[in-house]
Each structure stands twice: as structure tokens, then as C-alpha cells.
Amino acid sequence: MNELDELKRFVMAHAISQSLPADHYAPLLDRISTDTGDEPGSWAYEWVRAGTELDAAGEVLAACQFYNMGRFPFVDGPGRKRALARCTDAFDRWRQAEQPGIEAVRVRVGGVEVKVWSAGLSAAEPRPLLVMTGGIVSPKEQWGPVLPQIAAFGMASVVAELPGVGENPLLYDRDSWRLFPAILDAVADRARVAETYLLALSFSGHLAITAALHDPRIRGLVGNGPPIRDFFVDAAWQRRVPKVTRDTLAHLTGVPSDGVFDHVRDWALDEERLRALDVPFAAVTARRDEIIPPGDTALLKRCVRDLRLLEHDDVHGAPAHLTETRVWSLLAVQEMRPGADLRVKAALTGALAAARAEKVR
Structure with missing residues (x-):
């Protein structure tokens, strides 16, 4: 199990590197109360939920990066496994639609x-x-x-x-x-x-x-x-x-x-x-x-x-x-x-x- 405060601190550096807006991920981090599981309030669930909302709005690449944060730092259970699968799928859909040269x-x-x-x-x-x-x-x-x-x-x-x-x-x-x-x-x-x-x-x-x-x-x-x-x-x-x-x-x-x-x-x-x-x-x-x-x-x-x-x-x-x-x-x-x-x-x-x-x- 990861230490939640440390995890939140380190993921912010990666969120910044992906140019994710702070007003998107700061409230999300506040909702996370546990590192484990795949239920509301858990790390994987909240990142995937936010990514799903972006996906539904047509912001597929942004959704990919939120899913990526959901599997951070590595896959250690069903929740993060689901997040990684969403991440790779969203990137594939984005590159086929927007960047077929990839x-x-x-x-x-x-x-x-x-x-x-x-x-x-x-x-x-x-x-x-x-x-x-x-x-x-x-x-x-x-x-x-x-x-x-x-x-x-x-x-x-x-x-x-x-x-x-x-x-x-x-x-x-x-x-x-x-x-x-x-x-x-x-x-x-x-x-x-x-x-x-x-x-x-x-x-x-x-x-x-x-x-x-x-x-x-x-x-x-x-x-x-x-x-x-x-x-x-x-x-x-x-x-x-x-x-x-x-x-x-x-x-x-x-x-x-x-x-x-x-x-x-x-x-x-x-x-x-x-x-x-x-x-x-x-x-x-x-x-x-x-x-x-x-x-x-x-x-x-x-x-x-x-x-x-x-x-x-x-x-x-x-x-x-x-x-x-x-x-x-x-x-x-x-x-x-x-x-x-x-x-x-x-x-x-x-x-x-x-x-x-x-x-x-």
C-alpha cells in the first residue's frame, strides 16, 4: 500500500508534466481517501471517473492522461489494472482519430x-x-x-x-x-x-x-x-x-x-x-x-x-x-x-x- 499523502505529492509533478489543469485534479485529490480498492473515494476510482467524464466530452487525450494517473505508480490490483486498460485504449483511439501517423x-x-x-x-x-x-x-x-x-x-x-x-x-x-x-x-x-x-x-x-x-x-x-x-x-x-x-x-x-x-x-x-x-x-x-x-x-x-x-x-x-x-x-x-x-x-x-x-x- 502506498502512503496517500506522499502519493498525492508525487503525482502532482506528473500531472504538471502533462499540463493537466490544477482546477481539474486538485478537487479530485481531495476526494481520494484511500489508496486501495476500486470504490468511490479510492485512488483508481476517482481518477478513472474523471477520465470517463472527459472521454464522454470528446477530450480523449486528456482522458488518457487521467486514466494514466489512475494506474500511478504501478498496477497493484483491479482498480489500477482497469485504469491502465482505459489509458492504453484511450491513447489508441486518440492516435487513430487524430494522429494516424503514430x-x-x-x-x-x-x-x-x-x-x-x-x-x-x-x-x-x-x-x-x-x-x-x-x-x-x-x-x-x-x-x-x-x-x-x-x-x-x-x-x-x-x-x-x-x-x-x-x-x-x-x-x-x-x-x-x-x-x-x-x-x-x-x-x-x-x-x-x-x-x-x-x-x-x-x-x-x-x-x-x-x-x-x-x-x-x-x-x-x-x-x-x-x-x-x-x-x-x-x-x-x-x-x-x-x-x-x-x-x-x-x-x-x-x-x-x-x-x-x-x-x-x-x-x-x-x-x-x-x-x-x-x-x-x-x-x-x-x-x-x-x-x-x-x-x-x-x-x-x-x-x-x-x-x-x-x-x-x-x-x-x-x-x-x-x-x-x-x-x-x-x-x-x-x-x-x-x-x-x-x-x-x-x-x-x-x-x-x-x-x-x-x-x-
Whole structure:
């Protein structure tokens, strides 16, 4: 069972990242009195009820995001299972009606089939590839709406989810980085996968670094709040990690919550591997991050040879700096690409300046 106050606090950051209006979700959170079950007043029920109202009003994508919050942080019973099913169904209906260019791709990872969403794939005119992944609580439908924008930048794109998240049936383990090469293999006939960039948020950034060390097709990385070393080995810090993070990791890895940090201890990236990273890495970090320790940012600064850093005075994921972070991250990808469209770079540069000017008003 999740601690309800902590759950409400953390879901607000995700609601902000999806641009959900506060006047929609604040009263909803007030109605929630229990984390368990699927009855009025329960977490899953209230989010699904609000999503159903939006669905009925024709706001299918907004409904999808409310359903997504209903399965947050992971499926642990019938209520959240119902919410996830509604989330994936609503996204499918939205993309068929509004964005038919978004298509499903089936990826084989160690003999297991994993579904991802894609856009801009073409055997006749293959483009460079951007693969985007969320963290340990973000299904692919949360970030899927960005696919058409990436296609407009002249890139093919894929949005996937970490093992154990959403519809991904894999177990989250130290070899989960293999998801990225498997995606590249699956779309190699429809994208220029030798020019691949990874936009890997939160915990998926850790896997993206490892994938780049193994797969030379990956030419650049963008991350936001990735765990690097201290998160995995610093016992004093681990005692401060929020319960929802620890329990989610336990769920995804298949180990008891009180044993999760012992289980992931050897996942830490050491200085030698970080110094071996030979592609650019653009990272967003937060000075008040309650999940990722400050030592991990310091380690990146010390060891990564081509590091482009955006530091915010914020909590994990920098929800108060959403627009700036999003534009900066997309611009970072274009700045890494040798053949990026100068008009796209100019537009993103202008959008970044506007976001920063708005922030200081």
C-alpha cells in the first residue's frame, strides 16, 4: 500500500508534466481517501471517473492522461489494472482519430514481445531516429503525444517504457539496457538507426548510458534526473528515498521492498565507464532532488567528457521548469545531430529564450 499523502505529492509533478489543469485534479485529490480498492473515494476510482467524464466530452487525450494517473505508480490490483486498460485504449483511439501517423511496433527482447509507439518510420525515406523513454512510473502513453512533434523535426521516433512499466512485460534488471538495441534492430529497415539519439528520462537515463557504451549506433543522449552511482550504493541516502520510489522499484524488479537496494547495488556506474562514454550527454538535474543524490551530478561533471548540463533549483524531474526543460532537451538532440535542420534549431532556440524570459517575469 502506498502512503496517500506522499502519493498525492508525487503525482502532482506528473500531472504538471502533462499540463493537466490544477482546477481539474486538485478537487479530485481531495476526494481520494484511500489508496486501495476500486470504490468511490479510492485512488483508481476517482481518477478513472474523471477520465470517463472527459472521454464522454470528446477530450480523449486528456482522458488518457487521467486514466494514466489512475494506474500511478504501478498496477497493484483491479482498480489500477482497469485504469491502465482505459489509458492504453484511450491513447489508441486518440492516435487513430487524430494522429494516424503514430503506429505500433512490436519489438523482440530476449524472446519477449514488447509494444512501442512510433512515428516517421519509412523504408523509402529512412530518417535519423530518436527513442524516448520515461522513468519507473511513466507508461509510453504519457509521452506518446510528442511523437508528431519529433517527426516534424525530420526524425523517426519511438516512445517506449521501461521493463515492468505499463504494458512492458519484461522484468527490470541490470541488463534492461538491451531494450534500446532491440528497438533499433526492430526498426532498422525503416530508420537510419546508425544515427540514433536517446531521450531517456529519470531511471531510463541510467540504462541509456549503458546502452550507448555497448551500441555504437547511439550517437547522443539526453537525460533528466538519472541515477548514476550514489543512488545505488549510498545507504544513508537510500534511507531518505521516498517510499513510493522504493516500492515501485521493488515491484518492477520482483524483489521485496526492504531488499530492493541490496538487489540494485551492483547496477552503479563507475568512473571508468563514465569516462568511456564517447557520445555527448545532455543532462537536466535538480538541486533539491529528493530521489537522486547530489553526488551523482557531481560524478557526471567529473567524468563525462562531453557533458551539457541544465541545473534547476527544483525537485526530481524539475516540474516547475517544465517548458524550459522540454525545449532545452529537444534542442539538445538537434545540436548533437550533424545534419539537423537549421530552421528547426533556430525555432527551438527562440522557444527556449521565450520560456526563460517567461520564467523570470
